[in-house]
Amino acid sequence: xxxxxxxxxxxxxxxxxxxYKREPVDRSRNYTRSTGGPSLVIDEDDILLIKNxxxxxxxxxxxxxxxxxxxxxxxxxxxxxxxxxxxxxxxxKVKLLYKGRQLKIDDEPICEFGVKNNSEILVVLPDGxxxxxxxxxxxxxxxxxxxxxxxxxxKSKSGKKRRSKKxxxxxxxxxxxxxxxxxxxxxxASRPQSPASGISGGSAAxxxxxxxxxLNTIKSHFTTQLLPLCLQYTANPPSDPKKRVDEHRRxxxxxxxxxxxxxxxVETNGNEDARAKRKELVRMVQDVLKGLDxxxxx
Numbered sequence: 001x002x003x004x005x006x007x008x009x010x011x012x013x014x015x016x017x018x019x020y021k022r023e024p025v026d027r028s029r030n031y032t033r034s035t036g037g038p039s040l041v042i043d044e045d046d047i048l049l050i051k052n053x054x055x056x057x058x059x060x061x062x063x064x065x066x067x068x069x070x071x072x073x074x075x076x077x078x079x080x081x082x083x084x085x086x087x088x089x090x091x092x093k094v095k096l097l098y099k100g101r102q103l104k105i106d107d108e109p110i111c112e113f114g115v116k117n118n119s120e121i122l123v124v125l126p127d128g129x130x131x132x133x134x135x136x137x138x139x140x141x142x143x144x145x146x147x148x149x150x151x152x153x154x155k156s157k158s159g160k161k162r163r164s165k166k167x168x169x170x171x172x173x174x175x176x177x178x179x180x181x182x183x184x185x186x187x188x189a190s191r192p193q194s195p196a197s198g199i200s201g202g203s204a205a206x207x208x209x210x211x212x213x214x215l216n217t218i219k220s221h222f223t224t225q226l227l228p229l230c231l232q233y234t235a236n237p238p239s240d241p242k243k244r245v246d247e248h249r250r251x252x253x254x255x256x257x258x259x260x261x262x263x264x265x266v267e268t269n270g271n272e273d274a275r276a277k278r279k280e281l282v283r284m285v286q287d288v289l290k291g292l293d294x295x296x297x298x
Contacts, residue, residue, distance in 0.1 A: 052123040074106030097122040211274035248296040
């Protein structure tokens, strides 16, 4: 006895429209497809390669969700949190990078940054971060382990001063100015730390003074320490495929962490010259990263 095909039958075979909607984080969400009959054509999932410290996580998302602008930066952050087993606090501190560009706004479609199917997303975690940190480290700022300690102590001091502000208003200005110094100089303390073995971070030490001086220090570190290694790789990439990929990852991640992220942390404070200089440096570094990508694929 024949029967009509119901909507339930279509749904079970994956034919029902799969409208992608961003939902609250579901740790068990994997976007798996139901196995339909052999005569049905099911679109392949979109895939992003989430990378961290040499480990690649090929993560599946609904078909066409990237190109259609339905996959958001926040969705990728949630997926990175799930596969890397990060706490909510660490996930908020994570920096997502694509070809040197930081994906900052969670509600922004990821395609707005040029991300496509099978693109690589680099996940950068703050060095030495620990879930057992005190509550004062909840502030969403990506810093190194030394910065966390420094920021924690200065935060607590400023907190005490703010509490005493009600008792003595005459010391408002020194407190405020004292609070600004660690915020601007703090990120530079993480420069000696490097994800790449054999690449020194000494030249990227703390850069005192205004934004121009900080930018010059970062540029000097890049041009003297990292750029020669990048040009050497570009001119003569390793013939062994594995070494070529490993060296590419080592160089590109180091440049992103020691240069691009440091440039992003420099406060220009409305200084147009500093802003233009930072933009020029970012463009130069991105050109070098593109050269590394081209050499890896050659």
